Amino acid sequence: MRLLVLGGTQFLGRAIAEHAAGLGNAVTCAARGISGSAPPGTRFVAIDRDRPDGLVALGQERFDAAIDVSRHPGQVRRSLAVLGGRVGHWTFVSTTSVYADTVTSGQRADAAPLLAPVGDEVEHSGPGTYGAAKVACERAFSAHALICRAGLIVGPGDPTGRFGYWVRRMRRGGEVLAPAEPDDPVQFIDVRDLAGWIVRAARDRLSGPFDAVGPACTRRAFLDRCADALGSSCTTTWVDPDFLDRHGVARESGPRSLPLPLPDAIGDASRDVSATLAAGLRVRPLADTVRDTLRWLDTAQGPVTGLTAAEEAALLAAWHAERCYRPSGP
Numbered sequence: 063m064r065l066l067v068l069g070g071t072q073f074l075g076r077a078i079a080e081h082a083a084g085l086g087n088a089v090t091c092a093a094r095g096i097s098g099s100a101p102p103g104t105r106f107v108a109i110d111r112d113r114p115d116g117l118v119a120l121g122q123e124r125f126d127a128a129i130d131v132s133r134h135p136g137q138v139r140r141s142l143a144v145l146g147g148r149v150g151h152w153t154f155v156s157t158t159s160v161y162a163d164t165v166t167s168g169q170r171a172d173a174a175p176l177l178a179p180v181g182d183e184v185e186h187s188g189p190g191t192y193g194a195a196k197v198a199c200e201r202a203f204s205a206h207a208l209i210c211r212a213g214l215i216v217g218p219g220d221p222t223g224r225f226g227y228w229v230r231r232m233r234r235g236g237e238v239l240a241p242a243e244p245d246d247p248v249q250f251i252d253v254r255d256l257a258g259w260i261v262r263a264a265r266d267r268l269s270g271p272f273d274a275v276g277p278a279c280t281r282r283a284f285l286d287r288c289a290d291a292l293g294s295s296c297t298t299t300w301v302d303p304d305f306l307d308r309h310g311v312a313r314e315s316g317p318r319s320l321p322l323p324l325p326d327a328i329g330d331a332s333r334d335v336s337a338t339l340a341a342g343l344r345v346r347p348l349a350d351t352v353r354d355t356l357r358w359l360d361t362a363q364g365p366v367t368g369l370t371a372a373e374e375a376a377l378l379a380a381w382h383a384e385r386c387y388r389p390s391g392p
């Protein structure tokens with residue numbers, strides 16, 4: 063394939079370009095070149111999607127397939143207007159944050175209701191409009207496009223540091239502070255599995271919406287598998303989200319956070335992905351993702367975001383002092 067990646071200079075876009083080039087496809091990565099570099103074996107073309115004439119460097123080239131990772135409706139509309147007729151198949155990388163119902167488990171991509179999109183005048187997604195902006199982006203594509211709604215993307219190269227927090231924490235061992243209930247679900251997708259599926263789906267010209275994330279497992283199973291993969295000895299103390307709120311622990315990401323979805327976001331962590339698995343998504347064992355992520359964190363000094371060891375120890379002490387101690391594990 064002659065494949066265009068709109069992006070390709072960081073995390074998922076880069077993994078897609080790298081995987082496609084490794085299969086012998088002719089890959090063009092088009093971006094500003096600010097976030098990072100395009101992978102070896104691909105061609106980089108400098109564009110700026112925020113400028114009206116920002117795509118001229120792509121000339122009149124034709125592509126068998128294009129993959130767009132943008133989150134900004136203005137960028138998506140402009141690239142479709144300029145390139146639309148010269149691309150055989152489009153994939154848009156969207157997100158499970160497009161769904162309106164965040165609490166019901168087992169929802170399917172082909173049936174779940176979406177948020178209302180941001181208005182046509184909106185160029186960029188901003189704080190609080192990420193999901194609605196992605197809905198607007200999705201709507202700009204035709205029914206022949208693949209709409210790939212990714213869940214939490216993890217693995218080597220993750221710039222968010224969320225999954226990395228748990229990998230590093232479980233390696234340290236000892237008493238681990240974890241949010242909410244051990245049987246609450248979590249769902250992840252290794253960036254390399256997602257990239258592989260997207261390239262294959264582009265080749266097969268798959269169309270329509272799919273949730274792209276691995277099958278759900280419980281938080282307890284997730285943490286146990288992390289510890290097993292790393293040969294660590296841990297006990298887990300599960301604490302109420304209310305306690306975390308009262309002690310200023312941020313939800314999901316950032317400094318002083320426990321980066322796992324809480325019960326009010328469980329719909330986003332328990333999606334029915336049987337259609338995606340039937341459409342060829344292959345998910346590697348979690349242990350491989352955990353070990354490879356740790357290797358990358360250690361060698362590349364990758365980011366980790368969450369509680370510091372001192373913050374976690376203080377929170378555990380406060381939790382036990384409130385006499386709500388519920389230990390589990392060995």
Ligand SMILES: NC(=O)c1ccc[n+]([C@@H]2O[C@H](COP(=O)([O-])OP(=O)(O)OC[C@H]3O[C@@H](n4cnc5c(N)ncnc54)[C@H](OP(=O)(O)O)[C@@H]3O)[C@@H](O)[C@H]2O)c1
Binds near residue numbers: 076097155211215222
């Ligand atoms: N991380 C997760 O857990 C998660 C979960 C669900 C969905 N997603 C979705 O998965 C995708 C992740 O994509 P990603 O990892 O490749 O990261 P990303 O941050 O979405 O990458 C944006 C890409 O677009 C390029 N870009 C940004 N502004 C540009 C401009 N004005 N002109 C041209 N290019 C521009 C960037 O390169 P330059 O800066 O070099 O221009 C970069 O390569 C996104 O669609 C995200 O919404 C992520």
